[in-house]
Amino acid sequence: MILKNAKIVLEDEILENGYLIIHDNKIKAIGQGSVVEDGIDLKGKWILPGFIDCHVHGGYGVDFETGDQDRFQTFAKAVGQEGITKYLQASVTTDVVTMEKNFxxxxxxxxxxxxxxICLGAHMEGPFIAVEKKGAHDEKLLIKPNIELTNQVIEWSNHHLKMMTYAGDLQDGSFTKFLIENKIEPSIGHTNMLASEFEKDYLLGAKHVTHLFNGMSGIEHQRPGLVVGAINHRDVLVEVISDGIHLQPEILRFIYQVKGAENICIITDAMNAKGLADGEYFLGQLPVIKTGMKVCLKSNGVLAGAGATYDHNVRTMKKYTNASMNELIKMTSINIAKQLNIFDQTGSLAPNKLADLVVLDHDLNVEMTIAEGKIVYEK
Incomplete structure (x- = not known):
């Protein structure tokens, strides 16, 4: 497959009139100028590395907990329309019996x-989180980080648990060590911890924070929380829900300024109602109401996951930060690929890497998505 007459966004440059050749599941060549061979003429559209969403519960009527036995496949076939080529599918807090069945x-x-x-594995969000910052998690099911239960989840998932969100202050560091030893990315979130309490986990190797500002202790001069800890350590990668609802434009600009494009990864945190009509749905066992891209608990109006698509979040981040295209691909693909130790295979456009890419029009709407050499979405 040959894609030609495109603006190709590489790590450190943009080919204004470029071509990209795919052979089997990999990128064979990338170059500047025209090619005589037949191919898909993109007429000046953008080619970016495929988006990697490390925190998405679901969409299009399915998620980790809801839908039939084919729900994971249903989601994988639908999410290409957002430009996503790889993702971690996130769970929410449930009882242990339901957890076993789902994993x-x-x-x-x-x-x-x-x-x-392509799903890379599971991102387990809850039940190891703080009551004070539970968000849309069922309070009566929350428990402290538990190594024995996590070992069971690893077995139930056929060793496909790849990331864990937990409140770092509810453990003494032993849980963080356990995750790292088992090659599970530790992500601190849904916590009321002090910035000083984050230090023990950071020094052990916890360098990922779940949806910065949402569900955590913030910036308070007499009680600096996790937000401050995440900002003070430049090498901590922070998830950002850039839908324009979870974080106001001024906060998106603030994160971009203080963390830099090198230390941000855009996520959706989307739940099963994404892509569906407004109305009443469930997140886990909790009733929610979707209005546009906003999803809230029916009981108290607290935000409950999200209803925006990944490409919307990319456009919103670009709009409010004015990030360059080279910076944008760090936040959508490069940074998280490095964090998940798959950057040698994917996350940027280069010969011999997997052919994971998205074609965007001039307004950054998705035209085509290619995952490992196969077209998984075409407008």
């Missing part, structure tokens, strides 16, 4: 032949 189903899915965008 076993996920483990079976991960070990079968799959179509669409």
């Amino acid at each position: 076993k189903a996920f483990g079976v899915y991960m070990n079968t032949k799959r179509e669409g965008s």
Whole structure:
């Protein structure tokens, strides 16, 4: 497959009139200028590395907890329309019996032949989180970080648990060590911890923070919280829900200024109602109401996941920060690929890397998504 007459966004430059050649599942060549061979003429549209969403619960009527036995495949085939080529599918807090059922189903899915965008594994969000910052998690099911239960989840998922959100202050560092030893990315979030309490986990190797500002202690001069800890350490990668709802434009600009494009990863945190009509749905076992891209708990109006698509969040981040295209791909692809130790395979456009890419029009709307050499979405 040849894509030509495109603006190709590489790590440190942009090819204004470029071509990209795909052979099997990899990028064979990238170059400047025209090619005589037949190919897809993109007429000056953008080619970016495929988006990697490390925190998405679901969308299009399915998520980790809801839908039939084919729900994980349903989501994989639908999410390409957002420009996503790879993702971590996130769970929410449930009882242990339901948790076992869902993670076993996920483990079976991960070990079968799959179509669409590619799931890299699970991101477990809850139940190891703080009551004070629970967000849309069921308070009566919350517990402290538990190594024994996590070992069970690892087994249930067929060893496809890749990231864990937990309140770092509810453990003494042993849980953080356990995650790192088991090659599970520790992500601190849904916590009321002090910035000083974050230090123990940072020094052990915790360098990821779940949806910065949302569900955590913030910037208070007499009680600096996790937000301050995450900002003070330049090398901590922070998730940002840049839908324009979870964070106001001024906060998006603030994060961009203080963290830099090198230390941000854009996420959706989207739940099953993404892509569906407004109305009443469930997040786990909690009733929610979707209005436009906003999803809130029916009981108290607290934000409950999100309803925006990844490409919307990319456009919103670009709009409010005026980030360059080279900076944008750091926040959508490069940074998280490095964090998940897959940057040698994907996350940027280079010969011999996997052909994971998205074609965007001049307004950054998705025209085509290619995951490992296969077209998984075409407008």
